[in-house]
Amino acid sequence: LAVDASADSGRKIPDTLFGIFFEEINHAGAGGIWAELVNNRGFEAGGQNTPSDFSPWAIIGNESTVFVGTDRSAPFKRNAVALRVQANCDADECPSTGVGVYNPGFWGMNIEDGKGYKLILYVKSLDSINISTSLTTSDGLQTLATSNIVASASDVSNWTKVQLELFAIGSTPNGRLQLTTNKKGVFWLDQVSLMPMDTFMGHGFREDLVSMLADLKPRFVRFPGGCYVEGERLSNAFRWTASIGPWEERPGHYGDVWQYWTDDGLGYFEFLQLAEDLGASPVWVINNGVSHRISVSTTNILPWVQDALNSIEFARGDASSTWGSVRASMGHPDPFDLKYIAVGNEDCGKKFYRGNYLKFYNAIKEAYPDIEIISNCDGSRTTLDHPADYYDYHIYTSTSDMYKMKDFFNSASRSGPKAFVSEYAVTDSSAGTGSLLASLGEAAFLIGLEKNSDVVEMASYAPLFVNANDRRWNPDAIVFNSAQMYGTPSYWMQHFFKESSGAVLNPTYILPNLSSQLAASAVTWKTSDYGSFLKIKIVNIGSDSVNLKIMVSGLTHTINSLSSSTTILTSHHVMDENSFLNPTKVVPQKSVLTDANTEMDVVLSPHSFTSFDLAL
Ligand code: AHR
Missing domain, CATH: 2.60.40.1180 (Golgi alpha-mannosidase II)
Structure with missing residues (x-):
């Protein structure tokens, strides 16, 4: 050699060559990097009509001692569902555990000895209350932390926000949060949140998982999807305006592609914050009115274009602008450094994409000429019929093919938009659930990208994370559960490239x-x-x-x-x-x-x- x-x-x-692609898939965010321990904290996951399914919350007590259901009495306009707990027993009539509910988190809460946890909940009652909050083992038998909420009827006759700190005196990776009482009466609960006090840079992210990202020194973060951006139907797609502002007021949504609920605690603001904390450029993938099944016609697309412009103003506008002021009110008066917008995900061939794309492109370039726009149409072999700064290229294939793909961009056009290989991975049986072999094919591919980095300016592996309890896509770079994690060889392979960007x-x-x-x-x-x-x-x-x-x-x-x-x-x-x-x-x-x-x-x-x- x-x-x-x-x-x-x-x-x-290019300074941007290697970055990461974060998609809300496999519970990567909810029950993943977002450190919220309560699953379905607002009781909205069962839908807005009541009675609804409030699982994974479960009842402590039996039919004669407690009645638990949902109603629409919550104080929040966009998420009206609350939990109503009716205790039918007093003192020693109640079981020794008390009666009430518990939440097991996302396949168990990781409770660690000596660590603190911040509990916030909203409560209402017409009577005085005495509610015990505790962190316990999965069977509820061992209490690891506890604190009581005691209040008179006048204190809680209106919805009241309660904040407590719980300090654990034992550990379990499979813990749960219990809210119980020994006092006859009715109380309502809503927006119950439990977060570890230690999070990555204090911004709400799980430290262990995000440290693994920081170790890669990513130059960009593409987010929040993938198919998650599109939705099977537009009504279930990620909508940035519903994901910002006070967390209690976010309605949450059911992601119908990867089929789980997220309360959108990890919203547009938090994604921008994550990129900033990692020292990476945010790459915001916007929905251009195209989902897997339904597309908004180009003649009707202007409100969607305005929505995208608003999202850019939210990120970049000064604190006196309409949307910049919302960002400032969330604790970030300075603008985020948003320079890249991807118009859609894998939508090139879909109805109305090209027409819609042009509307977005023209409006964004007019308002923000420095923003670089990524088209979904592949420009590696043909000249695009529309303007773009980058074309998005995705490749999921076998190890042997991935190895050969190291030469693919040798013959890509040297003029026109640059390539953004925003999703690559070996996905056939040679990948197993993350094999050495797959990582070698991918390493060769990345070597090819380095050599072709005159035309390929950005690349990221996909998907980044999988919660082992909900593997919707295989393989992935980082596997985790409530307490453990490891990188697959594909994750470690990327470490060999962390000095390449800008070298x-x-x-x-x-x-x-x-x-x-x-x-x-x-x-x-x-x-x-x-x-x-x-x-x-x-x-x-x-x-x-x-x-x-x-x-x-x-x-x-x-x-x-x-x-x-x-x-x-x-x-x-x-x-x-x-x-x-x-x-x-x-x-x-x-x-x-x-x-x-x-x-x-x-x-x-x-x-x-x-x-x-x-x-x-
Ligand atoms: O990375 C998993 C999925 O693969 C993404 O959501 C999508 O863009 C692609 O089809």
């Missing part, structure tokens, strides 16, 4: 007879201490080891072998995966590269992805 590291032969890779791509040459088995690239970047690194990455997708000579020319600095290293992603078997039991079976292993030099004889393990990081 020849690497030309001379300064004048390199080409800068310099150095030309590499590999013998043609090796290219069906090896894919390689080299990038150089400067470190903060005036040093620099040359990273040479090589995928060996074959089942044989390969003896390779690496020859680096054009270096103007000497190699510091003490600071040089090599990192390898491989395993005993090509179909090996990580799991909750063995989360680090297939993860990068780093070691010192003692013989770092301009000429190195290396042995590439079978089925491996190796980087040689030369400190300069």
Whole structure:
């Protein structure tokens, strides 16, 4: 392998090349990165008509001691459903547990010894109340934290917001929140929220999961979908205006593509905040009036266009603008750095898309000329019939095909819009539920994107997350449950590319007879201490080891072998995966590269992805 590291032969890779795509799929957000522990906190998941199904809330007590149902007495205009609890027992007539309800969260709440939890709820009663709030084990038998709400009738005759802090004195990954009483009478509950006090940067995200994203150093966050943006029907699509403002007042919605309820605690504002917290550019995928089944005609689309303009004003307008003031009231007076808008998701062939797209494009460009617009139509092989800054490209395929796709963009048009590969993954049986083999095909593909980064400016794996209790799509980059998580090899593979965005791509040459088995690239970047690194990455997708000579020319600095290293992603078997039991079976292993030099004889393990990081 020849690497030309001379300064004048390199080409800068776009600053944005590698980012992440977050979709609300597989409970990635609700019951995932959004740290809310209560599932169906507003009792709206069963629909706006009552009586409704208030599950997963469940009753503590029996038919003679308690009656629980829903009515529409809540104080919030857009989410009127509340829970009515009628206790029919007093003191020692009640079971020792008391009577009331519990919420098991999203397949169990992770309660951790010594940690604090903020409980907020709205309550109303015509009588005095004495409600015990507690965090318990899944059977309710062991109490891990408790606090009482005691109030006179006059205190709670109108809906009253109660805030408590609960401190856990034990741990369980499968806990629940109980709200019980030993006092005869009726009370109503609404908007019951339980959040850990420690969240990522204090903004409501699960620290462990979002740290895994931060570790990837993503340059952009595409959100909130995917198909989630479109909906099977428009009536069930994500609507940004319903997802902003005080959390209690958000109506929530049923995402009919991935088939679960979300209370929209993770809304448009929170997505923008997440991108900012990760130091990444937000890529806002807007609904352009096109869902899987229904499309708004171009003649009727203008209100949707205005809605998109409003969403941009919400993100970027100053605090005196109509929508910018709403953002400011949510605690972010400064604008968010929104520069990318994707008009729809996978909608190119759908009825009215092209007509609608042009309306959005023209209106957004007129109001915000600097915003870059992403079309759903593939411009890799044909010239688009409409203006765009980027075309969206999605690829889900087999490992062998993904490996070959490393050359796909070699023949993409060099003029016209740039490519945004916003969804890629190996998805056939070679991926298992996240195999080493799949990650090698994907690594080769990304090497191809680096080499074609004159025309490919952005790329992200899909999907990012799966809650193992609700696997709607397989495979995914990060697998989690209430308390555990691990990266699949596809997640770890992306770590090899985290310095690439904004780095310099150095030309590499590999013998043609090796290219069906090896894919390689080299990038150089400067470190903060005036040093620099040359990273040479090589995928060996074959089942044989390969003896390779690496020859680096054009270096103007000497190699510091003490600071040089090599990192390898491989395993005993090509179909090996990580799991909750063995989360680090297939993860990068780093070691010192003692013989770092301009000429190195290396042995590439079978089925491996190796980087040689030369400190300069
Ligand atoms: O990533 C999963 C789904 O795949 C996305 O929602 C959609 O855009 C694509 O079809």
